[in-house]
Amino acid sequence: KQEVTQIPAALSVPEGENLVLNCSFTDSAIYNLQWFRQDPGKGLTSLLLIQSSQREQTSGRLNASLDKSSGRSTLYIAASQPGDSATYLCAVSLGGYNKLIFGAGTRLAVHP
Amino acid sequence: NAGVTQTPKFQVLKTGQSMTLQCAQDMNHEYMSWYRQDPGMGLRLIHYSVGAGITDQGEVPNGYNVSRSTTEDFPLRLLSAAPSQTSVYFCASSYFGTGQVGEGYTFGSGTRLTVV
Numbered sequence: 001k002q003e004v005t006q007i008p009a010a011l012s013v014p015e016g017e018n019l020v021l022n023c024s025f026t027d028s029a030i031y032n033l034q035w036f037r038q039d040p041g042k043g044l045t046s047l048l049l050i051q052s053s054q055r056e057q058t059s060g061r062l063n064a065s066l067d068k069s070s071g072r073s074t075l076y077i078a079a080s081q082p083g084d085s086a087t088y089l090c091a092v093s094l095g096g097y098n099k100l101i102f103g104a105g106t107r108l109a110v111h112p
Numbered sequence: 113n114a115g116v117t118q119t120p121k122f123q124v125l126k127t128g129q130s131m132t133l134q135c136a137q138d139m140n141h142e143y144m145s146w147y148r149q150d151p152g153m154g155l156r157l158i159h160y161s162v163g164a165g166i167t168d169q170g171e172v173p174n175g176y177n178v179s180r181s182t183t184e185d186f187p188l189r190l191l192s193a194a195p196s197q198t199s200v201y202f203c204a205s206s207y208f209g210t211g212q213v214g215e216g217y218t219f220g221s222g223t224r225l226t227v228v
Contacts, residue, residue: 032216034216034217036219041224042221042222043202043219043220043221043222044202044204044217044219045219046216046217046218046219049216089155091155091217099145099157099160099170099171100147100155100157100204100217102154102155103154104152104154105154
């Protein structure tokens with residue numbers, strides 16, 4: 001059974017720091033991995049999607065890497081800002097139309 | 113594009129009542145799904161559909177029905193609401209292609225349901 005774990009569960013940092021959020025999964029046979037952001041009381045916003053054949057994806061200050069063999073992905077946030085405060089969710093898909101399996105999330109607080 | 117639209121945003125039901133949560137997408141996605149999000153449980157799949165006329169159960173389907181008569185709409189029906197169905201419900205749609213922009217899941221803003 002695929003399980004997704006995110007570490008740390010919560011993180012509080014001063015503005016300007018570079019951050020690394022971790023996601024691990026137990027079954028390396030994934031189709032893709034997606035990082036989402038969720039603001040309090042809001043829906044999920046897709047940040048980055050990495051196909052199983054890819055090693056990383058970048059969007060602005062965000063960079064996500066994928067190491068299937070070790071069952072790990074990291075989300076790197078450069079020069080963090082208070083507006084980055086949110087919960088970050090990692091989810092894997094085992095097939096094109098298979099369900100997403102989510103981690104519990106990392107709750108990030110960036111203070112001025 | 114509007115993306116994925118969910119209505120209503122908030123709802124309070126009495127135990128035993130029925131209701132339908134609406135979900136519509138305008139991206140011509142084949143795949144649509146419903147998740148519920150509960151504290152400490154994360155997001156769990158309720159039902160999903162791979163196209164019009166095709167639906168299947170997810171991880172927690174009991175107490176819910178779905179149908180998919182069109183590509184755009186995927187309503188979730190609560191047959192007889194119970195307090196255990198108090199949750200935040202998210203609808204999502206997706207297509208899978210060649211890794212281009214827009215691929216992957218798009219989520220609606222959610223419906224916050226309380227059953228008293």
